[in-house]
Amino acid sequence: MLCDIAKPSIGVVTNIGTVHAERAGSQEIIAKGKAELVESLPSDGTAILNYDDPWVRAMAEKTRANIFYYGLDPNAHLWADEIEGLGLQGIRFRLHFQNEQLHIRVPLIGRHSVHTALRAAAVGLVDDLSWQEIIYGLQQGHSQLRLAAVSSQSGALILDDTYNASPDSVMAALNLLDELQGNKCAVLGDMLELGPYEQQGHQMIGVRAAQVVNRLITVGEKAKIIAESANQAGLSSNAITSVPTVPEAIQVLLGTLNQKDVVLIKGSHGLHMEQIVNALEVNS
Structure with missing residues (x-):
């Protein structure tokens, strides 16, 4: 195991999502695998755990190390x-630690990024x-x-979030899109390796998309x-286009965007x- 080689004294566990559930089988098995990190920590080490995730919070029982929780709780x-x-300018929040309170602004995009800031501070x-x-x-x-x-090239703002996608990360991206002004379009691709969570994961994204976007x-x-889920949640079928491949998505978008559009691309x-971003961006 990697922990036997690295011998960390600090271990951070962020969350137990549904990505890789297709290979692992379930969130429970994913949690068991990630818990190996905290189990390997020495008694004078520290496990930094996300209190907001019940799977992660429970890992405190699996380690002899000190526990440091972070979260919104x-x-x-x-x-x-x-x-x-603050849209694309970042986020602002208040930090609490012991008897101290600090107001801080950071250039991390999206309200969900507060967890990123919290674990770094931890x-x-x-x-x-x-x-x-x-x-x-x-x-x-x-x-x-x-x-x-x-x-x-059309003057539209493109939100390039194409690195990867899970239900949690797509939801966070849609929440950011909701904060911005303009005609909102989401180009959303398959979320892979969700296993038993595939149907539910895609459905929940459709419901949120219907609340946020003008075009899907x-x-x-x-x-x-x-x-299908977005349509059932109230987004007009005229506002929805489904294509099987990335090149076809590019063809749908080319020539239809203008400077009032804000386009989220994620999959x-x-x-x-x-490839969609590369085809659309101004220096392509």
């Missing part, structure tokens, strides 16, 4: 509230960094390989479930939906 050691999304606190050092580090943060905003384009066979890495 006041029962966590480090927690946040008053979270405000590692800093466990490693005895000062608040000044932690806040400075958070304010330099940026998301490599994750969501990026690029301009299209789905790519792939599994993503048809998103389209599992195996679909290579970055």
Whole structure:
């Protein structure tokens, strides 16, 4: 096991999602695999756990190490509230730790990114960094390989979130899209490796998409479930297009976008939906 080689003294477990459930079999099995990290920690080490995820929270019982919880729940050691999304400018929130409160703004996109900031701060606190050092580090943060905003040839704003997709990450991306102004379009591809959660995962995304977007384009066979669910949730069939491949999605989009449009592009890495961004962006 990798932990036997690296021998970490600090272990961070973020969440137990449904990605890879097709291979693992269930969230329970995924949780068991991730728990191997905290089980390997020494007694003078620290397990940093997301209190908001019950699967992760329960891992405290599987380690001899110290426990440090982070999350949005006041029962966590480090927690946040008053979270405000600032669109593409980042987020603002209030941090709580022991008897201290700090208001902070960070350049991480989307309200869901507060968990990213919290776990980074948690590692800093466990490693005895000062608040000044932690806040400075958070304010330099940026998301490599994750969501990026690029301009299209038509003047539309493209939200490139094509690195990968799971129900949680697509939901977070749609929530960000909901914060922005403009004619909102989501181009959503298959979410792969969900196993027994495939139907439910795609359906929940369709429901949320119907609440957020003016136009929905789905790519792939599994993503048809998103389209059907969105239609059932109230999005007009005239606003929905389903295509089997990425090249066909590009053809649908080319020539139809304008500067008032905001387009989210997201799907599992195996679909290579970055090709859509490459075809649309201004320097292509």
